[in-house]
Amino acid sequence: MDLVANNLSYKPDDQYHLNEVSFNFKEGNLYTILGRTLSGKTTLLKTIAGLLTPDSGEIEFDGKNFLKVPVWERNVAMVYQQFINYPHLNVFENIAFPLKQRKIDQSIIKEKVMDALKSVGLLGYENRKIQELSGGQQQRVSLARSLVKNAKILLLDEPLVNLDYKLREQLREEFKNLFSKGLADETILIYSTTDPRETMELNGEVIVLDEGKILQVGPAKEIFENPNSLKVAEISNDPPMNIIEAKISDNQIRFEGIDVEAPQHLSKLTEDGLKIGLRSSDIELNENGHEFEVELAEISGSETLLHLKRGDTKIIVSIEEVLNFKIHDKVKINFKIDRAYAFHADGKLASSPFGGLNG
Amino acid sequence: MNKLYIFLKYFFIVVWTVFVVAPFLWALTTSFKDFQSVNGGVTYIPWVDFEPNLEGWKVLIKSPAKGGVDIIEPYFNSLFVTCTASLISIILGTLSAYALSRYTFKAGFVKNNDITFFFISQRIMPPIVLSIPFFLFLSSINLLDSLTGLIVVYIVLLMPIAVWIMVDFFNKVPREIDETALIDGCNPYQAFLKVVLPNSIPGLIVAGMFCIIFGWIDFFFAFILTFTEVQLLPVKIVALNSSVTPWWSLSASALVSVAPLIIVAFIVERYLSKGNLSGAIK
Numbered sequence: 001m002d003l004v005a006n007n008l009s010y011k012p013d014d015q016y017h018l019n020e021v022s023f024n025f026k027e028g029n030l031y032t033i034l035g036r037t038l039s040g041k042t043t044l045l046k047t048i049a050g051l052l053t054p055d056s057g058e059i060e061f062d063g064k065n066f067l068k069v070p071v072w073e074r075n076v077a078m079v080y081q082q083f084i085n086y087p088h089l090n091v092f093e094n095i096a097f098p099l100k101q102r103k104i105d106q107s108i109i110k111e112k113v114m115d116a117l118k119s120v121g122l123l124g125y126e127n128r129k130i131q132e133l134s135g136g137q138q139q140r141v142s143l144a145r146s147l148v149k150n151a152k153i154l155l156l157d158e159p160l161v162n163l164d165y166k167l168r169e170q171l172r173e174e175f176k177n178l179f180s181k182g183l184a185d186e187t188i189l190i191y192s193t194t195d196p197r198e199t200m201e202l203n204g205e206v207i208v209l210d211e212g213k214i215l216q217v218g219p220a221k222e223i224f225e226n227p228n229s230l231k232v233a234e235i236s237n238d239p240p241m242n243i244i245e246a247k248i249s250d251n252q253i254r255f256e257g258i259d260v261e262a263p264q265h266l267s268k269l270t271e272d273g274l275k276i277g278l279r280s281s282d283i284e285l286n287e288n289g290h291e292f293e294v295e296l297a298e299i300s301g302s303e304t305l306l307h308l309k310r311g312d313t314k315i316i317v318s319i320e321e322v323l324n325f326k327i328h329d330k331v332k333i334n335f336k337i338d339r340a341y342a343f344h345a346d347g348k349l350a351s352s353p354f355g356g357l358n359g
Numbered sequence: 360m361n362k363l364y365i366f367l368k369y370f371f372i373v374v375w376t377v378f379v380v381a382p383f384l385w386a387l388t389t390s391f392k393d394f395q396s397v398n399g400g401v402t403y404i405p406w407v408d409f410e411p412n413l414e415g416w417k418v419l420i421k422s423p424a425k426g427g428v429d430i431i432e433p434y435f436n437s438l439f440v441t442c443t444a445s446l447i448s449i450i451l452g453t454l455s456a457y458a459l460s461r462y463t464f465k466a467g468f469v470k471n472n473d474i475t476f477f478f479i480s481q482r483i484m485p486p487i488v489l490s491i492p493f494f495l496f497l498s499s500i501n502l503l504d505s506l507t508g509l510i511v512v513y514i515v516l517l518m519p520i521a522v523w524i525m526v527d528f529f530n531k532v533p534r535e536i537d538e539t540a541l542i543d544g545c546n547p548y549q550a551f552l553k554v555v556l557p558n559s560i561p562g563l564i565v566a567g568m569f570c571i572i573f574g575w576i577d578f579f580f581a582f583i584l585t586f587t588e589v590q591l592l593p594v595k596i597v598a599l600n601s602s603v604t605p606w607w608s609l610s611a612s613a614l615v616s617v618a619p620l621i622i623v624a625f626i627v628e629r630y631l632s633k634g635n636l637s638g639a640i641k
Binding site: 049 | 533535540541543545549554557
């Protein structure tokens with residue numbers, strides 16, 4: 001049963017929330033919608049759920065016009081980024097709610113709710129009030145409520161974003177297990193996130209969305225290796241990919257008085273306005289390297305993010321250890337230039353170390 | 360330090376209790392006095408300072424023919440009008456408030472906020488301004504001097520309060536809760552009845568309390584819009600006043616007219632102390 005969308009557009013004000021969005025989602029697959037905040041992820045999910053009606057375009061599910069089916073008959077499930085549950089019901093009643101709505105037999109409801117509680121690790125909590133649970137547990141309840149329905153389409157709207165670091169890691173693991181456990185056999189799973197790392201870990205089909213427009217579609221690996229444009233490279237990397245304006249001539253990449261020998265996949269690009277893209281992890285500290293000035297050093301977890309500057313060029317370097325730097329310190333760095341990307345002046349990918357879009 | 364704190368706490372509680380309870384005690388003792396005991400200097404304690412009698416209370420139930428003012432019928436009239444008008448106001452007000460909170464209305468320059476303000480603005484005008492159109496309106500549909508007419512007028516007065524309180528309340532209930540209910544298979548009516556309403560009980564109680572209070576204490580419209588057929592309690596109590604102010608029966612009627620409000624206050628307080636007014640919606 002495929003979920004097919006054709007040219008969905010939604011423009012409630014001056015800006016497009018969805019702009020000519022088309023896709024073809026197949027059952028049994030996980031689709032990750034990657035985009036920054038306000039890129040239209042939630043709008044897209046709400047449109048699929050039926051909570052929003054697009055201005056134009058069509059959605060078909062199982063060959064039928066989905067736009068004519070009201071929300072409550074669509075058999076979708078949705079988990080919000082805020083932990084949305086029914087505050088007047090306890091954990092059991094919350095999870096049983098969609099089943100009761102379908103007038104299913106009481107004993108079957110009980111069995112199914114217990115199964116769902118087990119799969120999200122909340123057995124023993126069934127009589128608790130929702131307000132007595134932690135954020136992570138509340139989110140598990142809403143996940144259980146969406147699992148119990150056996151919905152054909154399961155929408156997860158940044159389900160981990162409001163959780164603290166540790167819980168996020170833990171729940172992400174559990175998601176991966178749940179998704180791979182055959183739950184997905186006849187379900188279309190759609191997961192939206194702003195986090196490139198999450199996207200790569202979930203390892204599904206990725207849809208990169210920006211300003212309501214789909215920029216690129218492909219497996220996570222493909223998006224990572226061959227982002228088709230500057231924007232995708234920025235969105236799908238955290239910290240965003242460094243973009244350096246450079247010129248290539250005589251087999252040398254030149255910028256800010258630095259000459260670096262061009263790797264083979266870049267050497268033939270001699271056009272004007274070329275931009276070189278390099279991940280923050282593909283730059284390393286090196287005694288014999290090029291001198292840059294420290295603008296800012298942030299320690300995040302076990303890594304250090306160095307914001308560096310030389311002339312007009314600003315770059316971010318991530319180092320896999322905790323180091324202390326002062327502002328205006330001089331550091332020397334080396335570029336792993338064979339892992340560099342090149343983009344045309346219009347932002348399209350010119351060359352990638354992984355062989356480009358068709359490679 | 361700690362002992363001083365406890366002492367001060369109880370001291371203020373005692374002072375405040377005396378402050379609150381004393382008027383009621385005074386009214387209660389006064390209701391059992393006669394002319395002599397009220398006007399013959401300060402008297403407090405029954406049987407010691409004065410001889411209690413039931414004359415003040417008897418006046419309230421004696422028929423006018425026997426020199427009394429029969430407040431029993433007006434009392435039940437007041438209860439009936441207040442409760443009916445409050446109930447209808449809450450039902451209509453809650454439905455309107457939900458619509459105003461969740462759906463977008465637009466007619467020219469009139470939008471949701473303007474409609475909400477329209478409701479509230481009904482309470483801005485002084486009652487005297489409203490009395491003329493109300494009078495003409497009720498007389499044109501032959502409902503002057505009737506319970507139904509009073510209920511209609513009270514709904515106009517009470518519904519804005521319900522709308523005002525409930526719009527604010529619904530705005531604080533996340534829309535995502537309604538949306539989740541829709542996704543879980545509720546149609547919009549079921550989403551409202553099964554999910555939104557049960558989570559709005561605190562708001563309903565507050566709105567209901569205000570409606571009952573404002574309905575019960577109204578004197579002005581009850582006075583203007585009724586004559587002989589139907590009378591409400593506040594109007595009837597005023598009829599007690601004659602050349603000699605009967606403090607004893609005034610005190611008795613004050614106590615019976617405040618009683619329903621005290622009962623309402625106790626119920627709400629019970630509910631409050633259970634902690635049910637907070638934490639329902641995060």
